[in-house]
Amino acid sequence: MALLNEDEQRQVAEAIEAVERVTDAELVTVLAASADDYTYVPLIWAGFIGMLLPGLINFYPGWLNANELLVTQVATFIAVAFFCRLPAITTRLVPAAVRHWRAGSLARRQFLEQNLHATVNGTGVLIFVSEAERYVEIIVDDGIARRVDDQVWRSMVDTFTGQVREGRILEGFLRCIRSCGEVLSESVPVTDARNELPNRLVVLH
Numbered sequence: 001m002a003l004l005n006e007d008e009q010r011q012v013a014e015a016i017e018a019v020e021r022v023t024d025a026e027l028v029t030v031l032a033a034s035a036d037d038y039t040y041v042p043l044i045w046a047g048f049i050g051m052l053l054p055g056l057i058n059f060y061p062g063w064l065n066a067n068e069l070l071v072t073q074v075a076t077f078i079a080v081a082f083f084c085r086l087p088a089i090t091t092r093l094v095p096a097a098v099r100h101w102r103a104g105s106l107a108r109r110q111f112l113e114q115n116l117h118a119t120v121n122g123t124g125v126l127i128f129v130s131e132a133e134r135y136v137e138i139i140v141d142d143g144i145a146r147r148v149d150d151q152v153w154r155s156m157v158d159t160f161t162g163q164v165r166e167g168r169i170l171e172g173f174l175r176c177i178r179s180c181g182e183v184l185s186e187s188v189p190v191t192d193a194r195n196e197l198p199n200r201l202v203v204l205h
Contacts, residue, residue, distance in 0.1 A: 003031060003033060003131070003203055003205070004031060004169060004170055004173075004201065004203070008170045009200065011170065011174065012029055012173050012174065012177070012201040013200050013201060015173070015177040015178065016177060019177055019180060020199070021190065022181060022190055023123075023181065023185050023188050024120075024121065024123050024188050024190055024192065024194075025124070025125050025144060025180075025184040025188045026124050026125065026196050027127065027177065027180065027199070028110075028114045028116055028124070028127070028202065029126075029127045029173060029201045029202065030107075030114070030126065030127070030129070030203075030204065031131065031169070031173075031201060031202070031203050031204070032103075032106060032128075032130045032203075033131055033132060033204065033205050034091075034130060034131065034132035034133065035103035035105070035106045035132070035133055035135070036102045036106075038090050038093075038094050041084065041093050042080070042081045042083075042085045042090060043081060045081075045084050045093060046076075046077045046078070046080040046081035046084060047077065049080045050073050050074070050076040050077030053076055054069055054073045054076055055069070058072075087132065091132050091133070099133040099135070100133065102133070103128075103130040103133040103135035103137070104135070106130065106204075107126065107130075107137045107139060110126060110128060110202070111124070111128075114197065114202065115196075115197060116139070116141060116197070117141060119141060119143075119197070122141040122143030122144070123141060123188055124141040124144075124197075125139070125140050125141070125180060125184070126138065126139040127160075127173070127176055127177065127180070129160070129169065129173070131164065134161065134164050134165050135164075136157050136160040136161045136164060136172075136176075137157060138153040138156060138157055138180070140153065144184070144187065147187040147188065148184075148187050152183055156176050159172075160172040160173075160175070163175070
């Protein structure tokens with residue numbers, strides 16, 4: 001998976017800077033390659049298939065003796081483990097609910113780690129994307145949540161998620177930032193020229 005290059009990251013930073021000129025909100029964007037490495041998933045599948053498949057094949061014909069069966073099981077385990085370690089395969093083997101839970105958990109950690117909870121008047125906004133999970137979330141602090149209905153953000157998230165699925169991450173970020181700016185300029189208009197948090201895109205490899 002190719003995360004955004006330096007020029008694309010600069011475009012995101014400039015879009016944030018433009019929005020923050022018209023609102024007191026502080027926007028932070030985070031792009032993660034994946035919310036988890038899911039190292040346990042290949043081992044689970046390899047163990048299951050390695051134990052089951054050779055036994056099933058040998059159950060009726062009885063082609064293998066005990067030593068040959070053991071070797072076949074070990075070889076199957078290794079082959080399946082390596083195959084399932086391919087990123088595209090691993091992600092597909094993890095249930096969607098688990099992927100979204102992991103991505104959502106990382107988004108909330110990033111909200112705290114990027115100090116969005118410490119902004120003046122609670123005006124922090126996180127736009128979070130996890131590429132492998134095709135997951136998008138917008139998290140806002142209390143100062144904004146009291147003024148903007150959650151459905152407004154949900155609509156933006158749905159649009160952005162579709163763009164992530166199509167591989168249009170830069171376009172999704174720029175559109176989402178602009179949409180946030182339109183809402184925030186009305187709900188939390190600028191009253192004081194300040195920049196509490198960096199405007200750069202935070203990239204988690």
